[in-house]
Amino acid sequence: MGASLNEIKQRIGSTKKTSQITKAMQMVSASKLTKSESHSNNFQIYAHKVREVVTHMTAQELTDIYTNNVHDGVNYNSMLLARPVKKTGYIVITSDGGLVGGYNSSILKQMMTMLEEDHESQDDYVMIAIGGTGADFFKARGINLAYELRNLSDQPSFDEVRKIVTMATTMYQNEVFDELYVCYNHHINSLTSQFRVEKMLPITDLDPDEAESYEQEYLFEPSKAAILDQLLPQYAESLIYGSIVDAKTAEHAAGMTAMKTATDNAKNIIDDLTISFNRARQGAITQEITEIVAGAIALE
Incomplete structure (x- = not known):
């Protein structure tokens, strides 16, 4: 799960950089x-x-x-x-x-x-x-x-x-x-x-x-x-x-x-990746809580 979170975070970062480039090209x-x-x-x-x-x-x-x-x-x-x-x-x-x-x-x-x-x-x-x-x-x-x-x-x-x-x-x-x-x-x-x-x-x-x-x-x-x-x-x-x-x-x-369309598409991709990142992180937290509870029950 940790590797998946890092991968999503890297994709968000690279897409943001791409959108900055397309935004600059749009202005030019x-x-x-x-x-x-x-x-x-x-x-x-x-x-x-x-x-x-x-x-x-x-x-x-x-x-x-x-x-x-x-x-x-x-x-x-x-x-x-x-x-x-x-x-x-x-x-x-x-x-x-x-x-x-x-x-x-x-x-x-x-x-x-x-x-x-x-x-x-x-x-x-x-x-x-x-x-x-x-x-x-x-x-x-x-x-x-x-x-x-x-x-x-x-x-x-x-x-x-x-x-x-x-x-x-x-x-x-x-x-x-x-x-x-x-x-x-x-x-x-x-x-x-x-x-x-x-x-x-x-x-x-x-x-x-x-x-x-x-x-x-x-x-x-x-x-x-x-x-x-x-x-x-x-x-x-x-x-x-x-x-x-x-x-x-x-x-x-x-x-x-064309550059405006590319910038808008990048923003949509970032939004989708952010949702995926939050879901993955929530899943990881839920998994950790489940494991802690299970461990506490086992010690009783």
Whole structure:
């Protein structure tokens, strides 16, 4: 009985130490989440303004394209025009490590389902992975990666992802693939995220009816087409970057929730072990009293 009591006491001690670690990790993730949400909100202000400018500059072109009234001789930017899809590009965003609950598994499971349903072979798509978990997952299943990016910081700057987002838009312009989707977990709140597949290229989500009207006309130098050649890739890159920031926010929220769950589970285990310890100790005391009484009776 004494050995059993010591064993229970050791388990209580080790579980308490584990709960202290998970509690500290929960607080760290909560701090990262707060910073990431602020980063994401600030970026949304920038993204809204860029969208407003791009929509205004492309309003006439968008109207022609959406009404299928494309004029001969007009140089429509290739990033606005849909073309026959021979290959599809995917950017899949996961975390680099674990301890984030079901964050990665939900993304990868739904990605594999989508690939199996939409494509007959690997020749139909080009895969780009952001995050070591996703990269290792696809490699283990024989899926070739055009590019992978690991070890992003908790609040990634645009410079960190510039190479991969620029490469993605360049691959589209060079017709390596004919449309590009970004697949990731969208942050809703600290407890909820949602798998999202967003079409980034061609740029088809702009509404010409949203275009602002101004009394004064824009003066373009050297030309409107030349400016759009620079602006539209930057706009597409900003959309991809925004998805990465959003995914990082969801990752920190998942980490915080996972560590809170682990801390709560540790507390439940400690409570159960404490009850077991008290019962075992009460049993030992009862046994000792019984033995003393039995001995006293034997001496009478």
